[in-house]
Amino acid sequence: MKYLITLNIVLMLGIFIYNVQVEDRTNDMNQERAIEVSKSETNFEDYPDDLATIEVIIQKQYLDGRMDSESIEETITAMEDFWYKYENYQLIDQKVGQMVFRDYIDDISPYLKEVGYFGLADEQLVIFEGEPQYEQNIQIVFELDPDQLTEDERKRLNEGIKIDSKKTYQEVIDVFRHQLPSKQVHGESD
Numbered sequence: 001m002k003y004l005i006t007l008n009i010v011l012m013l014g015i016f017i018y019n020v021q022v023e024d025r026t027n028d029m030n031q032e033r034a035i036e037v038s039k040s041e042t043n044f045e046d047y048p049d050d051l052a053t054i055e056v057i058i059q060k061q062y063l064d065g066r067m068d069s070e071s072i073e074e075t076i077t078a079m080e081d082f083w084y085k086y087e088n089y090q091l092i093d094q095k096v097g098q099m100v101f102r103d104y105i106d107d108i109s110p111y112l113k114e115v116g117y118f119g120l121a122d123e124q125l126v127i128f129e130g131e132p133q134y135e136q137n138i139q140i141v142f143e144l145d146p147d148q149l150t151e152d153e154r155k156r157l158n159e160g161i162k163i164d165s166k167k168t169y170q171e172v173i174d175v176f177r178h179q180l181p182s183k184q185v186h187g188e189s190d
Helices: 002-042 079-085 110-115 151-159 166-177
Strands: 052-061 067-076 090-095 098-104 116-121 124-129 137-143
Touching: 067 079, 110 116, 116 137, 116 151, 124 166, 137 166
Parallel strands: 052 098
Antiparallel strands: 052 067, 090 098, 116 124, 124 137
16 A cells, blocks of 8 residues: 555656646747747848838038938838938938938038148139148139238148138138138229
């Protein structure tokens, strides 16, 4: 009789251990399935084929007139989200599969900060790529009246004024804007 009771206890213990192991394996499999479902829900490759993928071109226009562009591929999952993302940009052009936005930057371009110098060429205020002595003219700003330039101003412009910030850019233009040549107006004779 003791033998049967012991055998029953051992069998019940074996069944209990077996059930615990099966339950653990089932929980592990369910967790793996949940992770796979979660991954597939966030994987863009699993979205329906009818979602729009377009090329978005972002143009950055700086105070000095320079424009840089970058191209991005966007998959549009919700139009509201798309328009919200680009609400601070101006829509310039729209074609099938492509949108062009422009952002106006209240600063001079990184390119001009890196290589730009104000200088003098043919009595004109000019922006040079590098120092004026190398004569790499980028842009004519405006014509100057040579009679209004002081020797110090002429010397500074001949040596080149480094454009390292928006502040320098605006200050130099403001100083020399007042030295434009005056144009005589010819009136009719009576």
